[in-house]
Amino acid sequence: xxxxxxxxxxxxxxxxxxxxxxxxxxxxxxxxxxxxxxxxxxxxxxxxxxxxxxxxxxxxxxxxxxxxxxxxxxxxxxxxxxxxxxxxxxxxxxxxxxxxxxxxxxxxxxxxxxxxxxxxxxxxxxxxxxxxxxxxxxxxxxxxxxxxxxxxxxxxxxxxxxxxxxxxxxxxxxxxxxxxxxxxxxxxxxxxxxxxxxxxxxxxxxxxxxxxxxxxxxxxxxxxxxxxxxxxxxxxxxxxxxxxxxxxxxxxxxxxxxxxxxxxxxxxxxxxxxxxxxxxxxxxxxxxxxxxxxxxxxxxxxxxxxxxxxxxx
Amino acid sequence: xxxxxxxxxxxxxxxxxxxxxxxxxxxxxxxxxxxxxxxxxxxxxxxxxxxxxxxxxxxxxxxxxxxxxxxxxxxxxxxxxxxxxxxxxxxxxxxxxxxxxxxxxxxxxxxxxxxxxxxxxxxxxxxxxxxxxxxxxxxxxxxxxxxxxxxxxxxxxxxxxxxxxxxxxxxxxxxxxxxxxxxxxxxxxxxxxxxxxxxxxxxxxxxxxxxxxxxxxxxxxxxxxxxxxxxxxxxxxxxxxxxxxxxxxxxxxxxxxxxxxxxxxxxxxxxxxxxxxxxxxxxxxxxxxxxxxxxxxxxxxxxxxxxxxxxxx
Amino acid sequence: xxxxxxxxxxxxxxxxxxxxxxxxxxxxxxxxxxxxxxxxxxxxxxxxxxxxxxxxxxxxxxxxxxxxxxxxxxxxxxxxxxxxxxxxxxxxxxxxxxxxxxxxxxxxxxxxxxxxxxxxxxxxxxxxxxxxxxxxxxxxxxxxxxxxxxxxxxxxxxxxxxxxxxxxxxxxxxxxxxxxxxxxxxxxxxxxxxxxxxxxxxxxxxxxxxxxxxxxxxxxxxxxxxxxxxxxxxxxxxxxxxxxxxxxxxxxxxxxxxxxxxxxxxxxxxxxxxxxxxxxxxxxxxxxxxxxxxxxxxxxxxxxxxxxxxxxx
Numbered sequence: 023x024x025x026x027x028x029x030x031x032x033x034x035x036x037x038x039x040x041x042x043x044x045x046x047x048x049x050x051x052x053x054x055x056x057x058x059x060x061x062x063x064x065x066x067x068x069x070x071x072x073x074x075x076x077x078x079x080x081x082x083x084x085x086x087x088x089x090x091x092x093x094x095x096x097x098x099x100x101x102x103x104x105x106x107x108x109x110x111x112x113x114x115x116x117x118x119x120x121x122x123x124x125x126x127x128x129x130x131x132x133x134x135x136x137x138x139x140x141x142x143x144x145x146x147x148x149x150x151x152x153x154x155x156x157x158x159x160x161x162x163x164x165x166x167x168x169x170x171x172x173x174x175x176x177x178x179x180x181x182x183x184x185x186x187x188x189x190x191x192x193x194x195x196x197x198x199x200x201x202x203x204x205x206x207x208x209x210x211x212x213x214x215x216x217x218x219x220x221x222x223x224x225x226x227x228x229x230x231x232x233x234x235x236x237x238x239x240x241x242x243x244x245x246x247x248x249x250x251x252x253x254x255x256x257x258x259x260x261x262x263x264x265x266x267x268x269x270x271x272x273x274x275x276x277x278x279x280x281x282x283x284x285x286x287x288x289x290x291x292x293x294x295x296x297x298x299x300x301x302x303x304x305x306x307x308x309x310x311x312x313x314x315x316x317x318x319x320x321x322x323x324x325x326x327x328x329x330x331x332x333x334x335x
Numbered sequence: 336x337x338x339x340x341x342x343x344x345x346x347x348x349x350x351x352x353x354x355x356x357x358x359x360x361x362x363x364x365x366x367x368x369x370x371x372x373x374x375x376x377x378x379x380x381x382x383x384x385x386x387x388x389x390x391x392x393x394x395x396x397x398x399x400x401x402x403x404x405x406x407x408x409x410x411x412x413x414x415x416x417x418x419x420x421x422x423x424x425x426x427x428x429x430x431x432x433x434x435x436x437x438x439x440x441x442x443x444x445x446x447x448x449x450x451x452x453x454x455x456x457x458x459x460x461x462x463x464x465x466x467x468x469x470x471x472x473x474x475x476x477x478x479x480x481x482x483x484x485x486x487x488x489x490x491x492x493x494x495x496x497x498x499x500x501x502x503x504x505x506x507x508x509x510x511x512x513x514x515x516x517x518x519x520x521x522x523x524x525x526x527x528x529x530x531x532x533x534x535x536x537x538x539x540x541x542x543x544x545x546x547x548x549x550x551x552x553x554x555x556x557x558x559x560x561x562x563x564x565x566x567x568x569x570x571x572x573x574x575x576x577x578x579x580x581x582x583x584x585x586x587x588x589x590x591x592x593x594x595x596x597x598x599x600x601x602x603x604x605x606x607x608x609x610x611x612x613x614x615x616x617x618x619x620x621x622x623x624x625x626x627x628x629x630x631x632x633x634x635x636x637x638x639x640x641x642x643x644x645x646x647x648x
Numbered sequence: 649x650x651x652x653x654x655x656x657x658x659x660x661x662x663x664x665x666x667x668x669x670x671x672x673x674x675x676x677x678x679x680x681x682x683x684x685x686x687x688x689x690x691x692x693x694x695x696x697x698x699x700x701x702x703x704x705x706x707x708x709x710x711x712x713x714x715x716x717x718x719x720x721x722x723x724x725x726x727x728x729x730x731x732x733x734x735x736x737x738x739x740x741x742x743x744x745x746x747x748x749x750x751x752x753x754x755x756x757x758x759x760x761x762x763x764x765x766x767x768x769x770x771x772x773x774x775x776x777x778x779x780x781x782x783x784x785x786x787x788x789x790x791x792x793x794x795x796x797x798x799x800x801x802x803x804x805x806x807x808x809x810x811x812x813x814x815x816x817x818x819x820x821x822x823x824x825x826x827x828x829x830x831x832x833x834x835x836x837x838x839x840x841x842x843x844x845x846x847x848x849x850x851x852x853x854x855x856x857x858x859x860x861x862x863x864x865x866x867x868x869x870x871x872x873x874x875x876x877x878x879x880x881x882x883x884x885x886x887x888x889x890x891x892x893x894x895x896x897x898x899x900x901x902x903x904x905x906x907x908x909x910x911x912x913x914x915x916x917x918x919x920x921x922x923x924x925x926x927x928x929x930x931x932x933x934x935x936x937x938x939x940x941x942x943x944x945x946x947x948x949x950x951x952x953x954x955x956x957x958x959x960x961x
Contacts, residue, residue, distance in 0.1 A: 061381030061439065062409075068687030070714050081433055084411045088383050088437045091409025096688075096717030098710045099412065099725065110884070111923030115932075116940065120707055120920065123944045124714045126687065258423070294433065297424030306428075314429065318436045374694030374752065375722075394746055397724045401696050401750045404722025412725065571736070607746065610737030619741075627742065631749045 023048065027331040031142045033151040035160045035200040036227075043204065047168055049327035050320070057323060062092030069333055072098040072125035074117075075152070077133040081294060082152050082162075086129050089325035095333075098125055118144040126333055130154075133259075148332050156190045156260060162293055163196035165324035167204065169317050170250055173289055181247050183211035185274055186254035186300060188220040190261075193293040194254055195224050202228040209234040211244045215270050218256070241274050246283045251276065252291045253300050277302040281310065291317050336361065340644040344455045346464040348473045348513040349540075356517065360481055362640035363633070370636060375405030382646055385411040385438035387430075388465070390446040394607055395465050395475075399442050402638035408646075411438055431457040439646055443467075446572075461645050469503045469573060475606055476509035478637035480517065482630050483563055486602055494560050496524035498587055499567035499613060501533040503574075506606040507567055508537050515541040522547040524557045528583050531569070554587050559596045564589065565604045566613050590615040594623065604630050649674065653957040657768045659777040661786045661826040662853075669830065673794055675953035676946070683949060688718030695959055698724040698751035700743075701778070703759040707920055708778050708788075712755050715951035721959075724751055744770040752959055756780075759885075774958050782816045782886060788919055789822035791950035793830065795943050796876055799915055807873050809837035811900055812880035812926060814846040816887075819919040820880055821850050828854040835860040837870045841896050844882070867900050872909045877902065878917045879926050903928040907936065917943050 023045050032038075056063060071090040075083050078101055087097045098121070114137065121128055122145040129150045130138045135157035141149045153159040174180060182201060184194045198220070201208050210233060212220045219237065228235060238244065245251065253276055261267040276290070292301055292313040305311045336358050345351075369376060384403040388396050391414055400410045411434070427450065434441055435458040442463045443451045448470035454462045466472040487493060495514060497507045511533070514521050523546060525533045532550065541548060551557065558564065566589055574580040589603070605614055605626040618624045649671050658664075682689060697716040701709050704727055713723045724747070740763065747754055748771040755776045756764045761783035767775045779785045800806060808827060810820045824846070827834055836859060838846045845863065854861060864870065871877065879902055887893040902916070918927055918939040931937045 061383075063381060067720070068689060068718060070687075070717060072710070080413070080416075080430075084385070084413070084434065084437055088409065088411060091383060092381060094380070096714065098714060100706070100710070103706075110881075110921050112921035113929075116920070116922060117706075119940045120944060121710065123940075124710055124948055255423075294429070295423050295425035296429060303426075314432045314436075318433060322437055374696075376694060393726070393729075393743075397698070397726070397747065397750055401722065401724060404696060405694060407693070568736075607742070608736050608738035609742060616739075627745045627749075631746060635750055 025331055027328070028335065029148055030332060031149045032160055032328065032332070033138045033142060033149060034158050035163050035196045038160075038200065040203065040205055043164070043167070046164060046324065046327055046331065047171070049331055050168055050323045053323040053326040053330070057092060057326065062094065064094035065330060066090065066093040066095035066333055069095040070098060070125040071095055071127050071129060071329065072121045073100060073129045074103060074121060075101045075131040076103045076137070077131050077153070078102040079131055079152070082131065085321050086152065086325055089322055089329055092326055093329060095329070114140070115144045122146045127329070150328065150332070153192055155192070156195075157192050158196045159192045159293075160196050160200075161325060161328060162193050162321070163200040164328070165320040166193075166197050166252070166291065166293075166317065167200050168324055169291070169312065169320045170201070170289065171204070172316070172320070173287070174249065177206070177249070179207040179209070180249045181209045181211070182250045182252065183213055183241075183244050183248040184220075184252045184254070185213040185241055187218045187256045187260070188212055188214040188254075189218040190257055191254045194252065195221070197252070198224055199227045202231040202233045207233070210236065211248065212237045213239065213241050213244060213274075215239055215273050217266070218270065241276070242280060245280060246285070248288055249285060250289045250291060251284075254293060255295065255297050255300055271298045275299050275302060276305065278304045278308065281305075284310065294318070338644055340641070341648065342461055343645060344462045345473055345641065345645070346451045346455060346462060347471050348476050348509045351473075351513065353516065353518055356477070356480070359477060359637065359640055359644065360484070362644055363481055363636045366636040366639040366643070370405060370639065375407065377407035378643060379403065379406040379408035379646055382408040383411060383438040384408055384440050384442060384642065385434045386413060386442045387416060387434060388414045388444040389416045389450070390444050390466070391415040392444055392466070395444065398634050399465065399638055402635055402642055405639060406642060408642070427453070428457045435459040440642070463641065463645070466505055468505070469508075470505050471509045472505040472606075473509050473513075474638060474641060475506050475634070476513040477641070478633040479506075479510050479565070479604065479606075479630065480513050481637055482604070482625065482633045483514070483602065484517070485629070485633070486600070487562065490519070490562070492520045492522070493562045494522040494524065495563045495565065496526055496554075496557050496561040497533075497565045497567070498526040498554055500531045500569045500573070501525055501527040501567075502531040503570055504567045507565065508534070510565070511537055512540045515544040515546045520546070523549065524561065525550045526552065526554050526557060526587075528552055528586050530579070531583065554589070555593060558593060559598070561601055562598065563602045563604060564597075567606060568608065568610050568613055584611045588612050588615060589618065591617045591621065594618075597623065607631070651957055653954070654961065655774055656958060657775045658786055658954065658958070659764045659768060659775060660784050661789050661822045664786075664826065666829065666831055669790070669793070672790060672950065672953055672957065673797070675957055676794055676949045679949040679952040679956070683718060683952065688720065690720035691956060692716065692719040692721035692959055695721040696724060696751040697721055697753050697755060697955065698747045699726060699755045700729060700747060701727045701757040702729045702763070703757050703779070704728040705757055705779070708757065711947050712778065712951055715948055715955055718952060719955060721955070740766070741770045748772045753955070776954065776958070779818055781818070782821075783818050784822045785818045786822050786826075787951060787954060788819050788947070789826040790954070791946040792823050792878070792917065792919075792943065793826050794950055795917070795938065795946045796827070796915065797830070798942070798946070799913075800875065803832070803875070805833040805835070806875045807835045807837070808876045808878065809839055809867075809870050809874040810846075810878045810880070811839040811867055813844045813882045813886070814838055814840040814880075815844040816883055817880045820878065821847070823878070824850055825853045828857040828859045833859070836862065837874065838863045839865065839867050839870060839900075841865055841899050843892070844896065867902070868906060871906060872911070874914055875911065876915045876917060880919060881921065881923050881926055897924045901925050901928060902931065904930045904934065907931070910936065920944070
């Protein structure tokens with residue numbers, strides 16, 4: 023397969039084609055095999071990945087630096103980017119240009135939507151968006167999609183319920199857009215409190231592919247029909263008004279009991295961390311729950327795949 | 336020798352047998368040889384060690400990440416674990432489960448006693464306790480024991496004085512328990528202010544092996560007979576009451592003068608850092624002092640040995 | 649060429665000879681070739697570099713850890729050194745001695761002038777000064793000098809204007825001293841506000857080599873004659889008096905317009921970060937500006953060269 027990702031930026035799922043996805047998924051399976059047998063190898067030896075997290079993270083940060091090192095590459099691990107040149111007054115452009123001289127790719131997380139895209143203009147090396155404010159989180163969307171397709175490899179139609187803060191959750195933005203163009207028929211349930219509904223532009227994007235959309239705030243009603251229930255955290259850090267946050271943080275709390283009428287092979291997913299009981303602990307070890315197992319594991323394999331595809335000639 | 340540590344947790348010295356120790360010490364000598372000739376090699380290439388330090392550290396943290404890299408492995412270096420998913424409300428269980436998906440082993444330091452043990456229940460990969468509150472510090476105890484035995488290879492009897500905050504010092508808890516079961520006769524001097532005496536359970540543990548214990552607050556009286564004088568810092572961070580801390584922080588201050596009648600080959604040891612003059616600077620370069628030389632160096636070799644034994648089939 | 653840097657400290661440019669420089673420059677060209685073709689190799693495998701930054705940094709820190717990893721070495725990345733043994737009360741001497749047991753070299757940045765030099769007394773392994781207060785920044789001086797000589801390989805005479813805070817700027821201290829002894833005739837312009845003039849000892853050092861020095865606060869007048877205009881940031885963190893800082897922070901602001909009468913191949917350099925408009929953004933992509941291109945890139949190559957020379961037998 024022609025490596026269409028070589029040397030490319032990945033800031034949004036918008037530019038990913040079905041054939042890109044096919045390429046990434048094939049490479050992901052190769053990486054899974056590699057990780058499970060030998061842990062890794064030295065294919066990216068001599069290469070450096072700068073992890074520039076302007077907003078601190080644990081999971082995504084650790085997942086990327088693990089992926090790079092499993093392939094023999096080196097890291098510039100800057101989680102938080104405090105006490106830096108930026109505090110001395112340096113522009114975002116200069117910071118990006120500097121790291122693009124040191125490293126072979128930049129993994130950027132930023133609290134402001136659009137900054138990773140902006141970084142692409144400044145950088146000489148590929149930029150990967152690791153989450154930008156309420157914008158996108160394309161690598162998460164890719165491994166979530168991989169996970170769903172690995173579990174339902176032959177299905178031509180899926181009911182996928184996205185639940186929680188659909189307004190601010192970048193994960194569900196990227197995921198909805200990416201799933202929409204995978205070539206199979208998706209019945210989306212966008213389930214959120216009224217004030218946290220999926221943004222218009224995401225809805226439009228999904229509609230372009232003639233996918234079905236149902237909008238509701240009633241999770242219970244949608245459980246029985248779902249193939250995937252994708253829960254999300256109401257992200258405190260996105261609220262300016264904490265009163266509003268407190269009113270809705272416990273809006274959805276998925277429990278074993280609520281799943282009584284679910285399909286037997288429904289997938290319970292979550293981008294983690296689970297912070298306010300949006301999935302009750304009694305589901306952590308339920309076979310339907312894959313947020314602490316497959317979903318997480320695939321995150322590592324997909325990031326290994328992406329680094330290999332983007333960086334290795 | 337059969338590798339009894341492969342894939343095992345190491346959270347307490349309690350489960351270590353004499354034969355485990357023998358295995359670790361043999362491997363440590365191999366590592367010493369490797370480090371002194373080539374620096375390291377690539378035997379753990381493709382493997383990842385997550386250093387999850389919920390309580391910040393410099394020395395232990397750096398020693399572990401050095402050990403892993405000298406053997407070719409990769410690292411997730413999280414010193415402090417601030418600004419993390421935990422702050423977003425994630426449970427300790429989830430954090431542990433997440434990292435056990437990314438990494439091949441977890442090195443955990445935690446301010447609360449017992450948390451590394453708890454982590455073993457959640458983790459799919461081996462957990463090593465790098466110090467838990469007033470609990471244990473098994474890797475330190477192992478290299479302290481290695482250091483003592485390397486210096487006194489043929490002695491059948493040793494007088495070992497543990498000095499300072501024996502109540503809160505996890506290092507001396509692990510060390511006393513481990514030394515007690517090495518198969519030679521130990522005369523322990525537990526030397527501390529009354530309010531910082533060795534906890535009952537440690538005393539009981541040591542007594543099980545019929546070792547001699549003498550309890551006193553008088554360091555001067557015990558110097559002449561000691562083969563090892565193991566000084567410890569009164570740890571400010573363990574005191575709720577700072578008035579109490581200030582009263583006793585300078586209780587013991589070992590100086591060259593006090594050692595006038597010591598045995599010629601007595602070992603002055605300390606787990607570092609030395610913070611309140613508990614060993615005076617005039618001893619730093621004394622041949623009897625090994626806290627900045629052998630003891631420290633062996634810490635690196637023992638940790639290399641443990642990582643190799645636990646991780647490599 | 650005999651490797652005169654093997655196992656040596658590098659804390660000041662004072663001890664560097666012309667032949668050392670020749671050696672470093674030859675190795676730098678080798679590293680440039682290596683980095684541009686293969687990214688790096690494994691020549692420092694098994695070696696560990698401790699980056700002990702007592703004053704936080706982004707650029708220098710990242711540049712060093714990148715250089716080490718491109719050559720296959722491991723890192724102890726301590727940027728900021730907060731929450732450490734030092735906070736528990738450990739002496740600088742002990743901290744240095746500890747890391748010199750773990751690592752094969754120490755890269756030290758410190759807010760106090762002279763501390764890296766002091767570290768040499770304590771350390772068993774080579775110490776590299778990565779910037780000490782208002783003191784020196786020798787690695788920056790080396791790659792700045794390399795950059796100038798690469799651009800003017802045959803010139804026997806150069807006009808070099810150092811501009812900005814010459815009093816507190818360690819970069820220009822090291823650079824002036826190093827350029828002075830390269831064996832070609834330098835006409836220095838030391839351009840600064842009266843209160844930020846180049847320190848006497850640096851001026852004396854430069855004069856020893858019979859170089860020409862002109863002191864002025866007028867940048868405009870010196871532009872036409874300059875081969876190199878080396879701008880520096882007025883460093884807020886060096887001022888005790890912020891009123892003074894605010895008065896002069898915008899003293900020099902180099903713009904395209906001001907360069908109307910410059911030589912065609914003048915080099916605009918800056919150690920970065922640019923923080924208060926001392927170079928206007930319209931110059932960032934001007935062919936005369938090399939602070940975001942050659943100068944930065946050479947920093948990486950020179951640090952790779954130095955690590956290789958100092959560490960590899």
